[in-house]
Amino acid sequence: MTALHGLREAFSGRLLLDEDEKAPFLTDWRGRWRGQACAVVQPDTAQDVAGVLAWCHARNVPVVPQGGNTGLSGGAVPDGAGAAVLLSLTRLNRIRSVDPANHTLVAEAGCTLLQVQQAAEEAGRLFALSLAAEGSCTIGGNLATNAGGVQVLSFGNARELCLGLEVVTPDGELWNGLRGLRKDNTGYDLRDLFIGSEGTLGVITAAVLKLHPRPAGQVACFVAVPGPAAALQVLGHAQSRLGSALTACELVSHTCLQLVARHMPAVRLPLQDASPWYVLLEASDGRDENHAREAIESALEQALDDGSATDAAVSASLSQFEALWALRENISEAQAAEGKNIKHDIALPISRIPAFLAEADAALMQRFEGIRLVTFGHLGDGNLHYNLSPSPERTGAEHAAAFLAMEPAINRVVHDLVAAQGGSISAEHGLGVLRRDEAARYRSPIEQRLMAAIKQALDPKGLMNPGKLLA
Numbered sequence: 001m002t003a004l005h006g007l008r009e010a011f012s013g014r015l016l017l018d019e020d021e022k023a024p025f026l027t028d029w030r031g032r033w034r035g036q037a038c039a040v041v042q043p044d045t046a047q048d049v050a051g052v053l054a055w056c057h058a059r060n061v062p063v064v065p066q067g068g069n070t071g072l073s074g075g076a077v078p079d080g081a082g083a084a085v086l087l088s089l090t091r092l093n094r095i096r097s098v099d100p101a102n103h104t105l106v107a108e109a110g111c112t113l114l115q116v117q118q119a120a121e122e123a124g125r126l127f128a129l130s131l132a133a134e135g136s137c138t139i140g141g142n143l144a145t146n147a148g149g150v151q152v153l154s155f156g157n158a159r160e161l162c163l164g165l166e167v168v169t170p171d172g173e174l175w176n177g178l179r180g181l182r183k184d185n186t187g188y189d190l191r192d193l194f195i196g197s198e199g200t201l202g203v204i205t206a207a208v209l210k211l212h213p214r215p216a217g218q219v220a221c222f223v224a225v226p227g228p229a230a231a232l233q234v235l236g237h238a239q240s241r242l243g244s245a246l247t248a249c250e251l252v253s254h255t256c257l258q259l260v261a262r263h264m265p266a267v268r269l270p271l272q273d274a275s276p277w278y279v280l281l282e283a284s285d286g287r288d289e290n291h292a293r294e295a296i297e298s299a300l301e302q303a304l305d306d307g308s309a310t311d312a313a314v315s316a317s318l319s320q321f322e323a324l325w326a327l328r329e330n331i332s333e334a335q336a337a338e339g340k341n342i343k344h345d346i347a348l349p350i351s352r353i354p355a356f357l358a359e360a361d362a363a364l365m366q367r368f369e370g371i372r373l374v375t376f377g378h379l380g381d382g383n384l385h386y387n388l389s390p391s392p393e394r395t396g397a398e399h400a401a402a403f404l405a406m407e408p409a410i411n412r413v414v415h416d417l418v419a420a421q422g423g424s425i426s427a428e429h430g431l432g433v434l435r436r437d438e439a440a441r442y443r444s445p446i447e448q449r450l451m452a453a454i455k456q457a458l459d460p461k462g463l464m465n466p467g468k469l470l471a
Contacts, residue, residue: 003059004039010055011048013091016040025066025086026077029133033074033433036082037064042091046108046166046174046205049087053203054172056085062463063087063170065199067141068112070133072343073432075145075198075468084466089140092205095119103211104163104180109140109204116209125211128155132329140204146196148428150328153380154247154284155212157428159195164208167194170201170459180208193454198430199465201458217289218247220282220324221296223303224275224311228354231279231379233308234299235350238281241299245292248282249380250328251353256376259334259389260327267326270313279309279379280328331376335389340400341374342407344386346418347427353382356421360386363413368406370394383427386414411438431469440471 008015016022017039027034038061043049056063062084066076078084092110099105100123107116113134120127131137131149141147143165148157155161164179167190177191194202225231231251238246254276260267271278281299285292293314303309315321335341348356361373370391377384388410390403415425419442426435440448455462455470 010051011043013044014042028077033077035078037086040086042088049168050172050174057171067138068136070137072429073434075432098123108206126214145430150248166206168203198469215284217285217292219292220315220321222270222313223279230308234303237302238299247284250280251379252278253375256331263334263337342388345429348423350382352421
């Protein structure tokens with residue numbers, strides 16, 4: 001307790017020292033990482049966050065920022081040393097202002113994504129970031145990891161949806177960059193340094209977020225395609241016919257659909273005949289739903305004529321729209337219910353996705369026994385979730401252990417092929433500790449030096465989220 005002298009006086013909010021009270025903050029969402037912390041703090045305001053960081057900086061105490069703790073890469077959990085203060089932002093949960101005329105709102109970092117979406121909706125606007133964890137992930141965490149989601153094709157990822165930030169620096173200074181400007185050429189873009197930095201350069205406490213007009217109508221379409229190359233043709237037809245009205249384009253393998261059907265018995269498959277691959281399209285229209293449906297049906301007609309699509313189902317109601325999206329949104333849960341899995345969150349130039357899949361599928365199936373490929377993702381922006389599960393006949397603890405033992409070798413094959421195609425081994429989940437060392441292998445020396453120089457300049461003591469993102 002002596003080592004924490006003065007911490008209670010440094011901020012208003014909750015200070016948790018009891019081991020049972022700290023425990024929920026020290027294990028990641030997937031249960032893969034567990035750490036220790038000398039204290040968990042939950043400040044009430046940005047000024048309180050500044051007080052905590054100033055206290056930690058003066059005493060050389062590491063700080064691990066945490067939002068909703070829904071990350072998939074271990075980026076918001078401390079190590080096992082127990083020396084760090086875990087800084088939970090969940091009490092900074094106010095919508096500070098909404099400006100419908102400027103199409104912006106200001107949200108504190110602890111607001112959930114759903115809370116931001118609802119505030120935008122109440123103002124007659126749309127906040128376009130959409131993730132499966134939107135009820136529990138926080139906007140600060142979304143920005144710290146530059147989260148993506150299903151509508152990046154049309155609206156961009158978290159970086160494109162943020163105009164300004166409020167940030168506490170590692171030594172406890174509060175920078176107010178909450179400017180709702182779409183044009184601002186007055187020097188280095190400090191905002192972009194902190195977005196995607198995973199809490200290693202400072203702590204985001206609030207953000208100016210970009211809003212859009214709400215669509216008058218939305219239509220979804222589930223399309224059977226013979227392969228990834230045909231899926232790209234369907235995407236091309238949809239982009240030509242729909243333009244900016246095409247708000248999502250998702251790729252789903254037949255294996256994924258089988259898993260959803262097995263573990264989600266209430267889900268109905270929309271097409272009678274099975275197909276190796278499927279594409280889920282979403283069109284949003286400013287006029288009405290019928291106009292959106294006509295546009296998407298025009299794109300489908302062209303795809304069916306040239307054979308890039310073999311069948312399709314178009315939503316005719318809100319319930320059908322939601323049912324088609326449920327096929328895509330339940331894949332991760334269905335794969336988890338199936339058992340152990342190995343996941344890759346990769347980004348590729350869209351044009352190279354078919355070549356990557358052909359090469360990676362063949363390499364893995366030839367080299368590793370007892371595996372099953374579970375591939376899906378955001379075709380429209382080149383982000384694939386290239387996952388693996390054990391073969392259905394490989395059940396039991398022994399097979400599960402053997403499957404997980406192959407993970408490092410599988411990762412190396414996949415990531416080498418991603419790099420060869422000009423891709424990235426982390427598209428939207430962040431590096432955390434999961435991909436930290438692997439990412440360093442694929443960076444050029446100059447890129448590594450520049451990133452280290454930024455870290456040294458902003459956090460010379462190395463106290464901010466140590467051991468994350470940078471090797």
